[in-house]
Amino acid sequence: MQLTVTNSPFNEAQTEKINQILPTLTPEQKIWLSGYLAANQQSVSESVFDTPSPEVAEYLMNTENPSKTREVTILFGSETGNAQSLAELMEGRLKENDFTVKSSALDDFKPKDLKKAEDLLIISATHGEGEPPENAVSFYEFLHSRKAPKLDDLRFSVLALGDQSYEHFCQTGKDFDNRLDELGGQRISPRADCDLDFDEPADEWMNGVLNAISTPSDEHGTAVKEPEHSHADNQSVYSRTNPYRAEILENINLNGRGSNKEVRHIELSLEEFGQTFEPGDCLGVYPENNSSLVNQLIGMLNWNPESKVKINSRGDSLTLSEALTSHFEITKLTKPLITKAAEIFGNNALKEKVDEEGWIQNYIEGRDLIDLLNDFPASDLQPEALVQILRKLPAREYSIASSYEANPEEVHLTISTVRYNAHNRDRSGVCSVQFAEHLEPGDTVPVYLKRNPNFKFPLDEDTPVIMIGPGTGVAPFRSYLEERDELGLEGQTWLFFGEQHFTTDFLYQTEWQSLLKDGVLSRLDLAFSRDSDEKIYVHHLIEQNSKDFYQWLNDGAVLYVCGDEKRMAKDVHQVIRKVLEKEGGMDENAAENYLTQMKKEKRYQRDVY
């Protein structure tokens, strides 16, 4: 591009010099230069605006593009990595449009810098009962504390991620949005609340933000650029929205006869996939609804399974049977679904109920669409109307249980089969039971890779590693140890595993045995809760081995916890605190601070669910 006095803020002499030197620069030099200038943006822009040269003043008047000199800060609060990957996407799109961007996790952002922030974008998931994700907690607390500064100069927008089936849907995002408003910030564009199927609404939010902070096009300006990877091109890059159909190579029940459990070991082929993954990463799987449920649903409404229904705003259509099998969620109810159902079912009882305080939240617990239609029969309900209130069948994400280094063309999953009875009906986990009962080697399933930047393992020989993974929580540790084995790494590794019964539930038993024999795994402690009169869990083992455990931490061990959050991860956390108190002579506060510091240093990572 040839700079002239009219298309740049430079004078004749400057444009000449720049035009002289630009063609001689290598791409690396150009990148360095842009970074150098961007880093000095603050002083540059100050000097520019304090005493603009006539040329600059003229250019600014002509283009009216002051926003490009403002810095955009993207902060994410990510539990499973979705918010982080959206933040990365947003960062890329902003940079393509020549914005200066800083991006980090909410907790990695220094609260005192908040006052200096100009355009702030927060992308945050919500965790559990409306709580902020782990890497957003301290920022969240700061923002809601009395120490939070006035933010009159701040412009902001929030993208909230959540799951409609939870009562406190997108709560953390809502909280950030309200609080920034209270503190005086101006909304760049309205907050977007995304359900599990977040791709489209997140895309819309990004466009909204970009359009709002960019100058409307005039003769000098340019329109907002489309994202690099639009739907149309690059079909070979597999992603959440363009999943890869992976062939099932193995589908094994890991539990021996007589077990109360059924955990499946699934091996999938990634032959044509073309992406690598690391221990800790996840694989998303798009499941299908059980055909007997679909048939039951269509049967009770007396509809034609072959009739066509529209499945999205683009106007794509499927047969009713296909749509309910592979496109829409029918096994969970959400608040908006019930509210909308009350409008279209023509059922007075339902209409009355939805107005009752707390009724919906209570009702949707453990019930599905069939229950709703049984309890509140609909009159004159049309297929089109019903599917419009259903949300898209969400993918299930599983911690990968294999190592790319060891098996580059495969990915292994460890999936616990979910079966239970609720409200007098037997219920099944959509994805897990599909694997347990309907999928065989040779079948294919749509999958995508989901990185987990918050669960990363060291690949050196000096860092001791403690892994706590009862049940299917052991999956990422299988991946990690397989990788260490493949790379021939020596060093200290300690695994805690637990399940119900030694004889039937010791997942991957023979593999651990050979890893122990080969020294890839240095130590394995086991808790089989139902083999003894007193129930023993992994946290009891940590307590029993507190001396060694503390020694390992002192030696710089990195600590990983994977699996059940509500009980296991909580108990483990508490017991580690106790170990620090007992063996390290800390009081409760010091112990908790020690753990917080470990988290900050990424020495205490959790993948809990």
Added chain:
Amino acid sequence: MTENNNKQLSEKLDEMERIKGESNYLRGTITEGLSDAVTGAISEEDTKILKFHGSYQQDDRDLRDERRRQKLEPAYSFMIRVKVPGGTVTPDQWQAMDDIADEYANGTLKLTTRQAFQFHGILKRNLKHSMQNINNAVMDSLAACGDVNRNVMCNPNAYQSKVQQEVNTFADEISDHLTPRTGAYHEIWLDEEKIHDTRDEEEVEPVYGKTYLPRKFKIGIAVPPSNDIDVYSQDLGFIAIIEAGQLTGFNISIGGGMGMTHGNTDTYPQVGRVIGYCPKNSVKEVAEKIVTIQRDYGNRTDRKKARFKYTVDAKGVDWIRAELNSRLGWELNDAKEFQFDHNGDRYGWTKGSGRWHFTLFIQNGRIKNTANYQLKTALREIAGIHTGDFRLTPNQNLIIANVTAQKKKQIQEIIDEYGITDGENYSGLRRNSMACVAFPTCGLAMAESERYLPSLINKIEEILDEAGINEEEITIRMSGCPNGCSRPALAEIAFIGKAPGKYNMYLGGGFKGDRLNKLYKENIGEAEILESLHPILLQYGKEKFEGEHFGDFVIRAGIVEAVHSGQYFHN
């Protein structure tokens, strides 16, 4: 040590000899293995030492393949064999065994062909508890397996007057005398203090030494006219000699044994040979000296040829007798007259010594409850009121012995209530049937045995009915492998497993347990078994002489040749 052992040092000793020698008198690393939570097994070498403690590591062979695919190790469990010299236990002991079966084992009890109890399916973490509970019942499993003297068998028929009681005390004495002296059992299982033993070999194990015997050693005492203990199958058999109603001493039979190896004709079952008579009070001394002869001269380079029978056949009966006389310092008398009639059990109520005795038929020795047959519960109830004792018979049956006239009625009521049976309604064939455990737990099994024989008998019974010989007493025995735990080589009809569903069929054993049988058909399945037996049984029905046993008939009819010594078994 001895000249013979020194000679063997130049040959390559069997690996097992090294393991025994290095085990520190049967300790090995069993304690460490028990505390390894990552596996339900113990180390392979320890499994060999564990046998001396009366326990075998096994796994459910039905599940082996399935579990391998599931990335699970085999479903390891342990069998414990409880020594019961002469098969006599009190009602309290019965209840203790019943409890252990439910609490730690698979809910069943097996009465073995050597009058012992066996528990199956005990998990490693319960092994010690089980051992302790056995000890609390004043019983133990030390030397119930392994290269030592095993459970001493003895005729259990209490109705045969006080001679039987006296014989049983000799069985106890021999058993005690030949039990290993090592403290390993008490240290490992009963938490007794470990003592660093600096004594030399002769002090720690005066009879055995640190490498014990080359192979297992079996002793049994028969009381004529019953040869229920199959005295000729024992390494060392004693035959009670009763003169004028008094026990005076024992004839001594040496070098019997059942085991052989398929495809190795240097191995064979053998019947014992009577070498003389000893007065009753020297029986312990005789047993000890014979054991030491086997200790010093048995084959320690080839375990397949290490049983005493091969030592006897290699050295010759006369040499053994001379060596024994020399070790005793006195000479055996000539053998005395005796007469055996049978080797089976007599079922139902009998009276003797002023008490009642009820012999119960127990299919293959398995005490368990099924939907239609609550045998285990019934026996537990009987044990609850019984004031006499229980006798495990060498044919895997059970005698409720020494019942008072007063208790007889109560016990009969329980028998009636549960419909437990003396086998009266069964065919003579079934009443004289015996099978080893085999699949799924026995690591040696090549074919089914206990789980299969009952249904095979169903089908043979149809032939018996056709031949009109349903009541005829015929011994039939099945073993899942050629080691021969059910003593198949002495049965009139026998099956030894070759492969799943395939058996070698043998005919012509002596009804009194005094003659080996002969291979009739090799490697055949059920259809061929029935097809082969059909004409022979029909012929027997038509042509048999009064009182002629089936085993004798097949020889007279020229169907098989008689085998009087194992050395001609394969001819």
